[in-house]
Amino acid sequence: MKLPRLLLPLFGLLAAVATATPAYDFYICANINRNYVIGSKIVTTNGIFQRTDEGGWRHFGYNDTSITAVAFDPRDRNVIYTTALNGLWRSLDGGATWRICNGWDMTEGREVAVDPNAPDHVYVAFTDGIAVSTDRAQTLVRREHGLPERGKFTQTIKVDHTRAGRVLAGCEVGIFLTEDGAQNWRRVHATTDTVNDLQQSPHDPKVWVAATQSAGALISRDGGLTWTPFSGVPTERALYNVTFDVTNPDRLAIGSWAHGVLTTEDGGKTWTSRNAGLPENPRVWRVGVDPAGRLYASVFQETLFHSDDFGRTWHPNDLAGSLVNYFFTLPKAAN
Amino acid sequence: MKASHFFRSAPALLLAVTLSAQPSFEGPAPVVTSVPAEDQRLAAYHARVDEVLQWRAGRVDLNNIPGTMDMASISILLTLGRDIEACNERVLQMMAEPGTGPFWMFPAVCVAFTGRELLSPEARASIREAWRTTRQLRGDTENHWVMYYASLYLMSELYPNEPAETWYTGRSSEENLAEAREWLIHWMDTTTTVGQGEFNTTHYIGEYAIPMLFMATWAKDPAMKQRGRMMLDWMFAELAAVSLNGVLRGPNARSDEGSVIERWNALASYFSWLLFGNTPAPQHYGGWGLYFAPMAKNYVLPEVIHRIAVERDGDYVQRDRARTRRFWRYSDVLSPPVYKTNYLRHDYAVGSTQGIVNDVIQAHVWDVTWREEDPRGKHPTMFSLHPHSSGRMMQAQFATHPEPMPVGVTFEGKPSYDSPDKVLGGSPYEKVFQDLDTVIALYDIAPGERFEHINGFFSKDLCDLTEDASGWIFARGGNAYLAYRPLAPYHWIPYLHYKGGWAKVRDDLGGQVLTSPHLKNGTIVQAAGADEFESFEAFKAAMRALPLEFKLEPVPSVRFTTLRGKNVAFTYGETPVVDGVPLDYAKWKLFEGPYLNAEVGGRKLTVTHGRLQRVLDFNTLTIKDSVRE
Numbered sequence: 001m002k003l004p005r006l007l008l009p010l011f012g013l014l015a016a017v018a019t020a021t022p023a024y025d026f027y028i029c030a031n032i033n034r035n036y037v038i039g040s041k042i043v044t045t046n047g048i049f050q051r052t053d054e055g056g057w058r059h060f061g062y063n064d065t066s067i068t069a070v071a072f073d074p075r076d077r078n079v080i081y082t083t084a085l086n087g088l089w090r091s092l093d094g095g096a097t098w099r100i101c102n103g104w105d106m107t108e109g110r111e112v113a114v115d116p117n118a119p120d121h122v123y124v125a126f127t128d129g130i131a132v133s134t135d136r137a138q139t140l141v142r143r144e145h146g147l148p149e150r151g152k153f154t155q156t157i158k159v160d161h162t163r164a165g166r167v168l169a170g171c172e173v174g175i176f177l178t179e180d181g182a183q184n185w186r187r188v189h190a191t192t193d194t195v196n197d198l199q200q201s202p203h204d205p206k207v208w209v210a211a212t213q214s215a216g217a218l219i220s221r222d223g224g225l226t227w228t229p230f231s232g233v234p235t236e237r238a239l240y241n242v243t244f245d246v247t248n249p250d251r252l253a254i255g256s257w258a259h260g261v262l263t264t265e266d267g268g269k270t271w272t273s274r275n276a277g278l279p280e281n282p283r284v285w286r287v288g289v290d291p292a293g294r295l296y297a298s299v300f301q302e303t304l305f306h307s308d309d310f311g312r313t314w315h316p317n318d319l320a321g322s323l324v325n326y327f328f329t330l331p332k333a334a335n
Numbered sequence: 336m337k338a339s340h341f342f343r344s345a346p347a348l349l350l351a352v353t354l355s356a357q358p359s360f361e362g363p364a365p366v367v368t369s370v371p372a373e374d375q376r377l378a379a380y381h382a383r384v385d386e387v388l389q390w391r392a393g394r395v396d397l398n399n400i401p402g403t404m405d406m407a408s409i410s411i412l413l414t415l416g417r418d419i420e421a422c423n424e425r426v427l428q429m430m431a432e433p434g435t436g437p438f439w440m441f442p443a444v445c446v447a448f449t450g451r452e453l454l455s456p457e458a459r460a461s462i463r464e465a466w467r468t469t470r471q472l473r474g475d476t477e478n479h480w481v482m483y484y485a486s487l488y489l490m491s492e493l494y495p496n497e498p499a500e501t502w503y504t505g506r507s508s509e510e511n512l513a514e515a516r517e518w519l520i521h522w523m524d525t526t527t528t529v530g531q532g533e534f535n536t537t538h539y540i541g542e543y544a545i546p547m548l549f550m551a552t553w554a555k556d557p558a559m560k561q562r563g564r565m566m567l568d569w570m571f572a573e574l575a576a577v578s579l580n581g582v583l584r585g586p587n588a589r590s591d592e593g594s595v596i597e598r599w600n601a602l603a604s605y606f607s608w609l610l611f612g613n614t615p616a617p618q619h620y621g622g623w624g625l626y627f628a629p630m631a632k633n634y635v636l637p638e639v640i641h642r643i644a645v646e647r648d649g650d651y652v653q654r655d656r657a658r659t660r661r662f663w664r665y666s667d668v669l670s671p672p673v674y675k676t677n678y679l680r681h682d683y684a685v686g687s688t689q690g691i692v693n694d695v696i697q698a699h700v701w702d703v704t705w706r707e708e709d710p711r712g713k714h715p716t717m718f719s720l721h722p723h724s725s726g727r728m729m730q731a732q733f734a735t736h737p738e739p740m741p742v743g744v745t746f747e748g749k750p751s752y753d754s755p756d757k758v759l760g761g762s763p764y765e766k767v768f769q770d771l772d773t774v775i776a777l778y779d780i781a782p783g784e785r786f787e788h789i790n791g792f793f794s795k796d797l798c799d800l801t802e803d804a805s806g807w808i809f810a811r812g813g814n815a816y817l818a819y820r821p822l823a824p825y826h827w828i829p830y831l832h833y834k835g836g837w838a839k840v841r842d843d844l845g846g847q848v849l850t851s852p853h854l855k856n857g858t859i860v861q862a863a864g865a866d867e868f869e870s871f872e873a874f875k876a877a878m879r880a881l882p883l884e885f886k887l888e889p890v891p892s893v894r895f896t897t898l899r900g901k902n903v904a905f906t907y908g909e910t911p912v913v914d915g916v917p918l919d920y921a922k923w924k925l926f927e928g929p930y931l932n933a934e935v936g937g938r939k940l941t942v943t944h945g946r947l948q949r950v951l952d953f954n955t956l957t958i959k960d961s962v963r964e
Binding site for chain 2: 062098103104110238
């Protein structure tokens, strides 16, 4: 399969990470203000953090407790998008200054994604649907044709790296697909509760996985057209997110409040609970894997834990009291 | 007209306040039965405003500025023209660490405007700079957005023609102004056509009234200034019409653990005290009430509203519509309608909402509340509810996963949300019907719900509580006779009181909770005035004689002839039938009653008392007063 030119560095990088000096940037969106409520004084630093070469975390951008996701323009790392309580924010100068991109008619942004093959195009998941920009979020319009009038709470939105304008969205009533830049959506898989996360495999872009509230975890091997459940993954409680391990195509991890961390190392045939070493009743908010294969688990109101053996042992990381809403990896920016 | 003792003594009161600064919340309860002449009315209002200003200014210690000066006291000192240097110092301190979100924004606006002629250039610049450097969260509730956009509107007007990079939004003054104006008008349109989502709130009323007063006072655009003034009339007219002797009782779109029981102890009572003078002020004027005081003299309560609050011709029914907060999930409609019934008499009032759960955490759906001459410390109310707690309902109204919020909100000012003995909150398993002073609440709780029982609140202030062999529980509350009929077996547990939403401990002040651990359940409450019967025993006998049939399977269902002679049939999940006629909620108006009337979609409220009438017309942004012949 021919990959677009913009993506070649990413996949090349990911294939080489196990042996080369890590040449990537790793970001999280974290809220480190335990029990913050609207009106409280923020006494800690929250928002986007980039991992430093020394293994610490460098904050940049606004101190915002509500950031849910971050995305970058692949052409210019200084162009940053975040979703947050107010909606969508954009910075053109590496996070020094920001502009709110939506009006009052859009609120509570859940996730933002930039089309790597059409980088002016930005897709945003909101509590009541989906909005799209074709001009780097200077303007933002709803594009919901094909979404249901009700049931379009959208928790997650991801752009297919292989084709411009091909996007999958996880909504209250299922997984929706557009292949024309959100001009038209169609439901490719129905659910009774929210689809919480969608991920495209870095190893095989035809493979997608989903984490859902009440239908367990799902896999698609045809680019998101059809979905089947992973056997062995519980369905009775919500799964919050799912992630690939970019260093190993057989490894995936799931984060869940009720089930903690679940991992597979055989491509989803079997799943193992990996909670030993995490706090009791771990209440995992999100899991992530960095391009070196280190597995992270954000435990609600505890701290960020990491594991270098894919969940067999855990170690407290930094950011006590944190809640990591998002893990994000990018090829290291050119100096 | 005979002026009340309170109003006749207003000048003396003002003098007393000035000399001794005894706050009203520590003084005797006012007794008000009529509205005095206009000049006396205004003088008394100004005296109360001055009392607030002097009280708060008097608590400032210039030797302890950080510990005694908040943005309310700065605004008040600026309004009084006092201690300006201390205000400058404190503003600089506070703006070095700005807050985030609407609860910081509107106090900052209050300081910015009261200080725009008085604060030093450095202090003013520090306020302006905070609006560049600190991201402000818009929040996720209706009251958050009113505070947020009113604040952004006013600051953008105060600093016009300034570029995008000077605002935290990254937008120019004109862009901010346009967005804020658009939303504020949208909110007013919604409120005046299909009702508020946060209606009759015991505390959040301040979060609406204060920004609207700011708009009415400081907006440069005459149309927005007028809108602010009209919205104040609109909200205070509703407060006047549904409060009992100044006390806002249920139903409430949102309340808290304290004021749902100690009904008077709410910010709403501050506005009743300040505007109507008919109930004691809450302690420290309710906290947020301090932000209304600096500009309060720019608002004059219309006489017609004042009369509704204190001079009522007799018993009345007010039927209104409102809407729920937004349902992001699990609903066919974003904000379904809510139907309100209020029946007010001299000694008690009965109120309820019918329809879907309007707020999953803090809704208070129905109660009977009786009058107490001094309501402080009293728990003058009776009701039942299903203590519902679920992640799914949280997900319906919040962008959240199912697990975190039921426990999480208990640390966010809603301490009882996940408690089995709670007395606050709506449930999807409760259906309510009200006719005059009869309420029937039916419950059909799904098996496996977190709490499979219902709670009935029985106050420490009830007298002569009797569990009658007939199945009725009888009691007296003030001058009201009360009959409570549980439809399933029950037992009693102690009631433990939270003083408010942020209380960390519960106090055993007396009172009981009737707990009935049955999924199919129900409550009938009938109230009556003590003056209607020769004795309490006569009331009991009358109640025992009323025809009553009920069954709980397959769903709870009641046929009851009320004390007022209405034949009522009500089955869970079905339309109530009164004297053979099904209720048609679709025909309910936005407001319908002797005092307030408005059509759905009309943008126009007619406020009437006796010969006085005021029409608030948001179509034309006009206020028309008239005296009917």
